[in-house]
Amino acid sequence: MSEGMRDIWVYLAREPLVHLTLTLMAFQVGSWIYRRGAMNPLLNPVLIAVVLVVSGLLLTGTSYDAYFEGAQFVHFLLGPATVALAIPLYRQVARVRRSALALGVSIVTGSLAASASAVGVAWALGASRDTLISVAPKSVTAPVAMGIAESLGGLPSLTAVLVILTGILGAMLGPWVLTLAGVRDWAARGLAIGTASHGIGTARALQVNEVAGAFAGLAMGLNALATALLLPLLARLVL
Amino acid sequence: MVFYLTLILTCQLAGEVIVKAAGMPLPGPVLGMVILFTGLMLRGLPEGLARVGDALLGNLSLLFVPAGVGVMLHAGLLGRDWLPIGAALVVSTLLTVAVTGLVMARLNRGREDGQ
Numbered sequence: 001m002s003e004g005m006r007d008i009w010v011y012l013a014r015e016p017l018v019h020l021t022l023t024l025m026a027f028q029v030g031s032w033i034y035r036r037g038a039m040n041p042l043l044n045p046v047l048i049a050v051v052l053v054v055s056g057l058l059l060t061g062t063s064y065d066a067y068f069e070g071a072q073f074v075h076f077l078l079g080p081a082t083v084a085l086a087i088p089l090y091r092q093v094a095r096v097r098r099s100a101l102a103l104g105v106s107i108v109t110g111s112l113a114a115s116a117s118a119v120g121v122a123w124a125l126g127a128s129r130d131t132l133i134s135v136a137p138k139s140v141t142a143p144v145a146m147g148i149a150e151s152l153g154g155l156p157s158l159t160a161v162l163v164i165l166t167g168i169l170g171a172m173l174g175p176w177v178l179t180l181a182g183v184r185d186w187a188a189r190g191l192a193i194g195t196a197s198h199g200i201g202t203a204r205a206l207q208v209n210e211v212a213g214a215f216a217g218l219a220m221g222l223n224a225l226a227t228a229l230l231l232p233l234l235a236r237l238v239l
Numbered sequence: 240m241v242f243y244l245t246l247i248l249t250c251q252l253a254g255e256v257i258v259k260a261a262g263m264p265l266p267g268p269v270l271g272m273v274i275l276f277t278g279l280m281l282r283g284l285p286e287g288l289a290r291v292g293d294a295l296l297g298n299l300s301l302l303f304v305p306a307g308v309g310v311m312l313h314a315g316l317l318g319r320d321w322l323p324i325g326a327a328l329v330v331s332t333l334l335t336v337a338v339t340g341l342v343m344a345r346l347n348r349g350r351e352d353g354q
Contacts, residue, residue: 023308027301046300050307057311064312071305078302080247080295082268083254086276087292090284102346110339118331125323130316135327139335142303147266157309158316162324164307166332174336183340187347192340196332199299219339221272228269 019062019070026052039207044168044200050161078143082224085141089221092214103191107219110195111226114139115234134158136235137227138166141198144224152235163198170197171204186211194219243291250275 012018029052030045037043057067068075089096096103115136122135133154137145142163149159174193183189186209193201194216202220206213254271257263263270310317317324 023304024301027304046303046307049301049304050310053304053308054311057308064309067308068305071308074302075305077295078306079251079268079271080244081299081302082266083247083250083271083275084292084295086272086279087284087289088296089272089276090279093280099347102343105346106339106343109342110335113338114331114335117334118327121330122320122323122327125326127320127323127327128316131320131324135324138328139332142306144266144269146306147268151266155313155316157306158313160303160306161310161313161317162328164303166328169328169332170336173333177333177336178340181337181341183344185344185347188340188343191343192336195339196335225269225273228265232265 016070016073019067020073021070022053022056022067023049023071023074026050026056042168042172044164046164047168050164078146082141082143082147085221085224088217092218095214096218099187103218103222106188106191107195107222108226108230110192110219111139111223111230114196114223115227115231130155130158133235135162136231138162139170139196139198140224140227141220144228148228148231151232164200167197167200170201174201174204175208187215190215191219195223198223240287240291243285243288246288247271247275247291247295250278 026049027045030048033048034040034043034045053067056062057064118135118138119132122132127135133152134149134156136152136154137148137159139145140148140163142160145159145163146156150156170193174196175189178189178192183192190205190209190212193205193212198220202213202216205216251268251271253274254269255267258265258267258270
């Protein structure tokens with residue numbers, strides 16, 4: 001590298017611009033591959049973007065802290081996006097009223113099943129305490145799951161990764177499980193996918209059936225609320 | 240647009256402040272979501288707010304990337320706990336889908352069918 005180039009690199013490396021641009025570019029590549037691959041859930045754009053960014057950081061010997069200086073501008077928007085989940089919830093309010101009791105009972109049951117089974121299996125196989133807390137909110141949409149993990153003393157960044165993996169698993173295998181269990185009603189199918197695998201599952205459900213998609217989005221929002229309320233109370237009893 | 244972005248951030252800020260002040264076991268933005276939802280129920284959904292919200296949620300998956308990159312901080316822990324983590328994710332996700340779907344199908348029988 002010439003002296004001039006090195007000066008430019010040293011200057012840029014201190015600026016948030018490089019890592020912000022890297023994040024957006026990696027996501028563009030991820031989205032492009034996902035669309036080219038007929039939106040196969042295995043080609044999840046977030047997963048691809050993360051792999052690309054981590055590779056870039058390891059190759060250039062950049063620390064996560066230095067990266068986050070730039071990426072924090074994207075990360076910050078998770079908070080406002082969580083608030084904005086009120087909008088799809090509001091749009092479905094008529095449907096919610098119609099089967100309010102069934103919805104509430106199903107989502108609370110799903111929320112408890114998700115956390116209890118994840119913590120139970122991880123505990124039985126000897127996971128560390130950090131892992132147990134971080135895996136508990138894994139079915140909840142990422143911004144909320146990270147908030148829950150943080151308030152319980154887990155690792156929010158680990159939770160984010162577990163949430164994304166859960167979303168991909170649910171979108172891939174959920175429809176198959178529901179067919180096996182004999183659940184044919186589109187509302188119930190969507191609700192189950194949205195409760196177990198949040199936004200990634202919801203995106204998948206929307207492609208298959210409109211009613212399923214609406215109930216999945218609804219379940220994502222309500223499960224976030226249910227888990228955020230219930231999990232800290234349960235944790236106080238258990239820990 | 241700036242007005243509605245301000246509105247969303249104000250809901251979030253109010254949520255954060257109330258959660259901290261009252262010591263509630265809830266992330267601030269979740270309470271912000273409840274506050275905004277209450278407002279929507281009272282006043283309806285303005286067109287501009289819908290646009291800002293859809294823009295934020297339409298790119299929701301991008302927002303996970305910086306946190307996802309944090310996986311590089313936990314390579315050691317993931318390497319040590321790969322079996323419990325992998326088993327927990329697969330078993331719990333399949334179980335949650337089945338349980339939620341069966342409960343909803345049973346309770347909602349005849350209500351959404353044929354629509």
